Amino acid sequence: MTPKKETTALHRDTLAVREAVARSQYGENSEALYLTSGYVQPSARAAAARFAGEEEGFTYGRYGNPTVASFEQRLAAMEGTEACMSTASGMSAILLMCMGLLKSGDHVLCSQSMFGSTIKLIGTDLAKFGVESTFVAQTDVSAWAAAVRPNTKLLFAETPTNPLTEVCDIRALADIAHQSGALLAVDNCFATPALQLPVTLGADIIMHSGTKYLDGQGRVMAGALCASQQLVTEKFLPVLKSAGMTLAPFNAWVVLKGLETLDIRMRAQSANALALGHWLEQCKSVQRVFYPGLASHPQHALAMRQQSGCGGAVLSFEVKADSPAQARERAFHVLDSMQVLSLSTNLGDTKTLVAHPASTSHGRLTDAQRQSAGVSQGLIRVAVGLEHIDDIATDLARGLETL
Numbered sequence: 001m002t003p004k005k006e007t008t009a010l011h012r013d014t015l016a017v018r019e020a021v022a023r024s025q026y027g028e029n030s031e032a033l034y035l036t037s038g039y040v041q042p043s044a045r046a047a048a049a050r051f052a053g054e055e056e057g058f059t060y061g062r063y064g065n066p067t068v069a070s071f072e073q074r075l076a077a078m079e080g081t082e083a084c085m086s087t088a089s090g091m092s093a094i095l096l097m098c099m100g101l102l103k104s105g106d107h108v109l110c111s112q113s114m115f116g117s118t119i120k121l122i123g124t125d126l127a128k129f130g131v132e133s134t135f136v137a138q139t140d141v142s143a144w145a146a147a148v149r150p151n152t153k154l155l156f157a158e159t160p161t162n163p164l165t166e167v168c169d170i171r172a173l174a175d176i177a178h179q180s181g182a183l184l185a186v187d188n189c190f191a192t193p194a195l196q197l198p199v200t201l202g203a204d205i206i207m208h209s210g211t212k213y214l215d216g217q218g219r220v221m222a223g224a225l226c227a228s229q230q231l232v233t234e235k236f237l238p239v240l241k242s243a244g245m246t247l248a249p250f251n252a253w254v255v256l257k258g259l260e261t262l263d264i265r266m267r268a269q270s271a272n273a274l275a276l277g278h279w280l281e282q283c284k285s286v287q288r289v290f291y292p293g294l295a296s297h298p299q300h301a302l303a304m305r306q307q308s309g310c311g312g313a314v315l316s317f318e319v320k321a322d323s324p325a326q327a328r329e330r331a332f333h334v335l336d337s338m339q340v341l342s343l344s345t346n347l348g349d350t351k352t353l354v355a356h357p358a359s360t361s362h363g364r365l366t367d368a369q370r371q372s373a374g375v376s377q378g379l380i381r382v383a384v385g386l387e388h389i390d391d392i393a394t395d396l397a398r399g400l401e402t403l
């Protein structure tokens, strides 16, 4: 858990490499990795005070670790929140948030375009414990407003979404939440604090899958909730202590170091994605490109305003076809013709990852559900990495030009 901090005058670039460097007596320049599950207490009295929460100090690995605390403090500084609570994965961050804020009979309002596991966790798993939920159209502000109930405690949005990169208006959703006494949480996985600061637009909680761009090199699982000190101390920490979705110190260290290069990676990968989007729009075999950085995107203006003028590193496109069966066959041909890029459903790596959502991430949905999510058989998602843009385009052209 992050100790409360004075707001600092340093820029985010500086915080990304300098915040929360707690040096040991050896004066190491790089952040130390503390692999320990327990801590030796200086005295029985101190141990009692620490366990009672009356004195600062680590007691047990499930409750806290210096390396984990450094990651939390640095991410909080970059998101502009008072505090942060990290977790073992992005999904366990969402579980922690829901367990901390909701009880049986409460209602959560989400977008229907949220990450698939998020829809499953909130719509199915939490429903078993009496938590009610409604899923509305991502970009329709009036649908969000109309779905609020007296027992609505939480609005949860993700922007841009996967795989169609739909963008929602964070400030408008924050207003709707606050007018009804609810909180707004934003899944900031796709944009990251390098491009988008939801807290400056009124969001109360920023949720992360550190597995994606925060690590940035596809190495470890991690998650986090950035929020006020009060939410972290009173709502999240007690659940983490008993439920134990704790981030491992090694994973925290990897993600902590990943934060140092987040900004330059996001800008370079977004520039590659924009160039690839323009190239795909010229391809004769491409039906449509979905990318917030392109003028053709329905929420282009909002995205540019909300995401520091950057579209992000993920785009999707549809291959032309006469039928869903042909579309699927053509998409598979494009994927199987690649020689350089990775056929992988993950995202947030320096390596470009290409996937067919309809048969993988959205494969368990019914045809009707897939259709309402806009995931057609011809859709291909590209999480653009740091390879040279010409090599990325050439690898996709192998299949696109031989359909």
Ligand SMILES: *Cc1c(COP(=O)(O)O)cnc(C)c1O
Residues within 6 Å of the ligand: 089, 090, 091, 092, 115, 118, 158, 162, 187, 189, 190, 208, 209, 210, 211, 212, 221, 222, 223
């Ligand atoms: C991957 C992802 C998650 C879940 O994170 P894990 O670290 O895989 O548990 C949540 N939201 C979005 C947008 C994601 O891409």
